[in-house]
Amino acid sequence: MHRRIAEAEQREREATRQATARPLPPPAWTMQMNVSADPRPVAVHHGQCTVGQPHIRPITRRAAIEALTAGVEACALCRPDRELQID
Numbered sequence: 001m002h003r004r005i006a007e008a009e010q011r012e013r014e015a016t017r018q019a020t021a022r023p024l025p026p027p028a029w030t031m032q033m034n035v036s037a038d039p040r041p042v043a044v045h046h047g048q049c050t051v052g053q054p055h056i057r058p059i060t061r062r063a064a065i066e067a068l069t070a071g072v073e074a075c076a077l078c079r080p081d082r083e084l085q086i087d
Helices: 002-020 061-069
Strands: 029-033 041-046 056-059
Antiparallel strands (some): 029 056
8 A cells, every 4th residue: 555655656756857847958950861871961950940850960050050161951941051141
């Protein structure tokens, strides 16, 4: 009986913890990768852009700028090149 009460209390604590835990913020920038055996960058996106998911990985602002200046395509929908001021 005491074990069932303890288990119920534990489940309640866990549910409360999950409800109050903050989700991680999305990354500021992401890189879309192709799905071949040799994954290569396809496009740079704003972190909240959903194009290219699930084949994206978070990157830094610097990596986004470097990728765009190296010729990686900017997403036509979210246009990260505009915010990063890459012509």
